[in-house]
Amino acid sequence: MNIAFFLLPKKDVIYLNINSTMRQAMERMKFHRYTSVPIIDNEGKYVGVLTEGDLLWKMKNTPGLTFMNTKKIPLSEIERHTSHNPVQVDAQMEDLFSYAAEQNFVSVVDDKGIFIGIVRRSEIIRYCLAILNPPRYYTTATIKDRIPDEIFSY
Template sequence: MNIAYFLTPKNSVAYLYDDSTFRQGLEKMRRHGYSAIPVIARDGAYKGTVSEGDFLWHLLDAEKTQDAPLSMKDTEKLHVRDILRNNTYPPVRITASMEHLLSNALNQNFIPVVDDLGKFIGIVTRKDILRHLSKSTDFSTAPQLQKIV
């Protein structure tokens, strides 16, 4: 099955630019209620995903090194790219196999999708994958599930 079937396109996904401020990132995540959000460059290249934990750990680490907590004014000087960790949400290409998609979905609540040039084109959510699998699987004939029920 083609993963484009599951794709939520970029224009329907909240994302951050890597040059967004720390504060802008927090505000956008709060507004949308997300625990993680994709980060892209201004040219559309996927840079990674930042999570609530990344923001929290940066705040705690900054407090240790500065002997004082960061003020809101300080967060306007930091950029999302400063707290971005590598490979936390590895992207897949639009041509990826369903097995690859499922493998990533085990560890991520969404999978970023990029084109052949590494440009961010959208996400596939774990929820959409599970919804599809639940529609295409006959649970009444699954022996393991019959024992549970």
């Protein structure tokens, strides 16, 4: 099945611009309680994913860096330690299975590399569960038709 059915569009996704600061990233991730967020450039193209680990490594490897002066560090100066490759919007859900094992979401781009949204791990898992546990029966009956009449008598 095409991933477009499961896409959370860009307008509903928390993401960062590559020119944002480390401080902005930390505050936004804390506020939304996210451990990672997509990064885009000024043209809207997908750049990668920033993780809490990337921020921690920058703090650890930058002598004298304090929370107060993180506002001086652009995200472009933060090394990303994990590569999160995006998928094209015409990808199939089965293409995302291996991604789901490693990351909370998969970034989706159009054919020009423009970030258009994400597919969450939870959606990938639900899709897998539906394949593994299909409905045992199909019916066109309404709910009322399946509930005994005495429940609806007053």
